[in-house]
Amino acid sequence: MNRQDLITKIKEKKELSGLSSKIVEEELNKETKNIDLASLSEKEIKVIIKSVRNSLRKLTGRFQYTSKKENILDAHASTKERKEDYPFLKSMLKDLNVQSILDLGCGLNPLALAEPSLEYYAVDIKEDELKIIHDYFKLNNIKGRAFFYDVRKIKDDLPRTDITLILKLFDVLESKGHKLAEKIINHIHSKHILISFSTKTLSGKPMNHPQRGWIEHLLARLNYKFKMLARKNEIFYLAERN
Helix, strand or coil: CCHHHHHHHHCCCHHHCCECHHHHHHHHHHHCCCCCHHHCCHHHHHHHHHHHHHHHHHHCHHHCECCCCCCCCCCEHHHHHHHHHHHHHHHHHHHCCCCEEEEECCCCHHHHHCCCCCEEEEEECEHHHHHHHHHHHHHCCCEEEEEECCHHHCCCCCCCEEEEEEECCHHHHCCCCCHHHHHHHHCCCEEEEEEEEECECCCCCECCCCCCHHHHHHHHHCCEEEEEEECCCEEEEEEEEC
8 A cells, every 4th residue: 555545545544534634644754754654464454544534633633523513513523512601702803803813723713703894814724614714714805814734834824814723722732841832922913812722621520720830931931911711611821912
């Protein structure tokens, strides 16, 4: 089995099918570095496929679909959980007089937050969801665009906006340390940043201490003032550059 066939095989899983092939290839390359694929047995190939899929599921953990699909927002685990908070978020954006938004790891948030009066830049690694957002923007005359971007490789090439949304993304990107979180914040050019974290464990139980002390220390060190806003399913940190 050649490398392209492996990528296709890995993407056969429904929850991974919408991922960019570039992202899948990068994870595959990490797993098979210095390995001659032609020399592997069928059993060894299956082990590699399983391992790469597990890595990709961790990377896209916040974007998984539920089995019930009453509508497109309910079909998306993260937006379904956040549905009752979207009015709260829209009110916050209005109070801040936000005219432009950069949404990192956007999922389907733009379907709930984007309006013709806003300039909205939606970035993600799931091409199927980006296509949905692109069509939604076009249909509703929303300024901005939806495009592929791997925030793990962030550079000074993202749009400057009034606010950047980083909703439930940091816990997915890093399991140890917070160097990537600091790098991302340092490459954002927005007056405000809205960062959020889940208040539940992976098993769905409420956390005893949902606050993230590390992000509070990091924001203070980077000269941001911030306030914490606790909701039922999510804890938000609204930060503003001093």
